[in-house]
Amino acid sequence: MRLLVYAILLVHTSFLNKKVTSLDDDTDFFENQTVNNTNSIIVKTIVVDQFGIGNFKTVQQAVDSIPSNNKEWIKIRIRNGIYNEMVTILMDKQKIYMEGENPLKTIIQFNQAGDSINDGTFKLFADYFLGVNITFKNTYNNASSRINEMKIAPAALIMGDKAAFFQCIFISLQDTLSDGLGRHYFEKCYIEGAVDFIWGAGQSIYHKCVIHVSGQLKELAGDITAQGRNTEDNTSGFVFQKCTIVGSGKAYLGRAYRRYSRVLFSRTYMSNAVVPQGWDAWKYKGQEDHISYTEVNCIGKGANQEGRVKWGNKLSRKQIKFLNNRDTFINQDGWMANIPKVL
Numbered sequence: 001m002r003l004l005v006y007a008i009l010l011v012h013t014s015f016l017n018k019k020v021t022s023l024d025d026d027t028d029f030f031e032n033q034t035v036n037n038t039n040s041i042i043v044k045t046i047v048v049d050q051f052g053i054g055n056f057k058t059v060q061q062a063v064d065s066i067p068s069n070n071k072e073w074i075k076i077r078i079r080n081g082i083y084n085e086m087v088t089i090l091m092d093k094q095k096i097y098m099e100g101e102n103p104l105k106t107i108i109q110f111n112q113a114g115d116s117i118n119d120g121t122f123k124l125f126a127d128y129f130l131g132v133n134i135t136f137k138n139t140y141n142n143a144s145s146r147i148n149e150m151k152i153a154p155a156a157l158i159m160g161d162k163a164a165f166f167q168c169i170f171i172s173l174q175d176t177l178s179d180g181l182g183r184h185y186f187e188k189c190y191i192e193g194a195v196d197f198i199w200g201a202g203q204s205i206y207h208k209c210v211i212h213v214s215g216q217l218k219e220l221a222g223d224i225t226a227q228g229r230n231t232e233d234n235t236s237g238f239v240f241q242k243c244t245i246v247g248s249g250k251a252y253l254g255r256a257y258r259r260y261s262r263v264l265f266s267r268t269y270m271s272n273a274v275v276p277q278g279w280d281a282w283k284y285k286g287q288e289d290h291i292s293y294t295e296v297n298c299i300g301k302g303a304n305q306e307g308r309v310k311w312g313n314k315l316s317r318k319q320i321k322f323l324n325n326r327d328t329f330i331n332q333d334g335w336m337a338n339i340p341k342v343l
């Protein structure tokens with residue numbers, strides 16, 4: 001049911017596509033990408049099939065088969081199925097392209113919680129990663145009996161630089177997507193949770209993603225983001241372009257996990273899952289000057305500015321343009337040209 005909603009929303013986000021002002025970075029990634037770059041060639045494909053009709057039965061076995069210090073793109077094609085395993089990609093396994101058959105049916109899930117690093121179902125430490133059509137899930141907090149003992153349970157922990165995800169689904173309740181460190185791009189992904197469910201010091205753009213605020217906390221408001229920029233010259237931040245925020249729970253758009261927390265929502269539809277105040281300074285009350293939380297061209301009940309905290313929306317037009325553009329914010333050195341074309 002929930003995932004049907006996801007499919008519908010992906011279609012509906014097209015209503016956010018209109019380019020209205022020059023603040024928009026309007027194109028989907030592959031729309032204008034003329035990929036003709038030898039660095040994006042896939043040299044090998046490994047098939048994972050849990051019924052044994054591939055090269056390996058588990059995703060981790062496929063990862064382990066890739067040589068250390070790998071230099072060229074290797075695709076791991078995962079056939080539909082529920083893979084009950086943790087998958088870790090260490091730093092020496094660069095250039096892995098992991099692709100499911102169908103994001104609703106290729107599922108990597110695990111049930112372990114309590115630690116924000118070790119308990120992630122999927123853990124990425126290598127640079128250069130491409131993920132397509134996969135669900136990453138941490139099932140720990142799902143049991144309703146566990147609400148009072150909700151734990152940190154990441155579905156994915158992304159610590160490598162230069163990672164991109166297309167049509168992936170991230171599901172948990174607390175710390176779902178640990179966008180920890182490095183430059184990342186998410187397009188048409190679905191992210192579900194209740195507490196700090198997109199958090200960390202990542203430097204990331206979320207383009208046309210669906211953000212689902214879980215209703216599992218009932219009337220308690222959680223936080224969609226907990227961005228961890230800790231100094232003024234730190235380049236991290238989360239930028240949401242043309243996203244859709246829905247769900248039966250309530251949440252702040254963000255809480256200041258670190259002193260210079262930076263989050264931009266641009267042309268995003270916000271349902272009333274977003275609380276009127278919008279943002280929470282958390283430990284940094286009285287130091288809101290350092291926090292860069294901005295909304296531009298957003299629509300929907302949750303985007304109403306009447307009840308909003310007064311210290312948001314401080315970024316200049318120039319700063320917004322810088323953040324809201326792939327080439328200036330995350331693709332300064334052109335690494336995205338090396339992303340293999342997703343068919």
Ligand SMILES: *[C@@H]1O[C@H](CO)[C@@H](O)[C@H](O)[C@H]1NC(C)=O
Nearest residue numbers: 024025026027028031032033
């Ligand atoms: C994308 O391609 C179209 C058609 O070639 C062009 O008009 C437009 O300027 C391009 N946009 C970007 C961001 O490069």
Ligand SMILES: *[C@@H]1O[C@H](CO)[C@@H](O)[C@H](O)[C@H]1NC(C)=O
Nearest residue numbers: 033034035036037038039041
């Ligand atoms: C891509 O590059 C190759 C080699 O440089 C060239 O032969 C080919 O025509 C190019 N293809 C496109 C679509 O530009």
Ligand SMILES: *[C@@H]1O[C@H](CO)[C@@H](O)[C@H](O)[C@H]1NC(C)=O
Nearest residue numbers: 100101102103132133342343
């Ligand atoms: C991703 O999943 C969609 C929906 O099942 C499918 O149409 C598409 O071909 C898949 N993409 C790849 C690269 O397998």
Ligand SMILES: *[C@@H]1O[C@H](CO)[C@@H](O)[C@H](O)[C@H]1NC(C)=O
Nearest residue numbers: 137138139142143171172192
């Ligand atoms: C949670 O558990 C219920 C009942 O077992 C199941 O139907 C549902 O799909 C699960 N949700 C998630 C997010 O795993």
Ligand SMILES: *[C@@H]1O[C@H](CO)[C@@H](O)[C@H](O)[C@H]1NC(C)=O
Nearest residue numbers: 181201229230233234235236
């Ligand atoms: C930003 O802060 C994070 C978290 O403290 C740190 O690991 C990272 O190196 C910093 N990055 C830059 C570019 O300053």
